[in-house]
Amino acid sequence: MSTPSAARDRVLDTATRLFYAEGIHAVGVDRIVTEAGVTRATFYRHFPSKEELVRSYVEHWDAGVRAQVAAAFPGLTADRALELFVTRLGEEMCRPGFRGCPFINAAAEYPDAASPVAQAIAAHRAWLRALFVRVLAELGVGEPEQRAGMLMLLRDGAMVGAALGEPAVVAGQLAAAVRAVAAA
Structure with a gap:
């Protein structure tokens, strides 16, 4: 489990919005990273996999x-x-x-x-x-x-x-x- 941070919160908030609106498998990590305004490295530091997210x-x-x-x-x-x-x-x-x-x-x-x-x-x-x-x-x-x-x-x-x-x-x-x- 990663420590709380503004970047982690943005990723989770973005994923929550997209997953609910469009479906989990329909939304890729690249889109979440882009819309959350974080790097892939930041994403994976907080969520080692999409399943963890x-x-x-x-x-x-x-x-x-x-x-x-x-x-x-x-x-x-x-x-x-x-x-x-x-x-x-x-x-x-x-x-x-x-x-x-x-x-x-x-x-x-x-x-x-x-x-x-x-x-x-x-x-x-x-x-x-x-x-x-x-x-x-x-x-x-x-x-x-x-x-x-x-x-x-x-x-x-x-x-x-x-x-x-x-x-x-x-x-x-x-x-x-x-x-x-x-x-x-």
């Missing part, structure tokens, strides 16, 4: 999601936390440039479960599922583990559905489905 990209998204959750959820009741999750996900799906879930997109390009990229994706998903279990348990919902799996499926399906169809419709359907899972 992709792993960092996934972990960067994960850190951002966790920070948003940490900032939004303190002091919230479980039912309000679940409603906030649905609202924020719906807003994300409806924003311009939405291309689906960055984790699902990366998983499609890195299917080998043993790769560091896939492991970073799995770590994010395990954290999110555990968050759902905790919120559902606090709500007193029966079988919180099973229902957290349902919420993961709903979230995944909504992210893909919104990227392929009508985001506002999908956001409304997600909200209704999450409420049904929590109320059942």
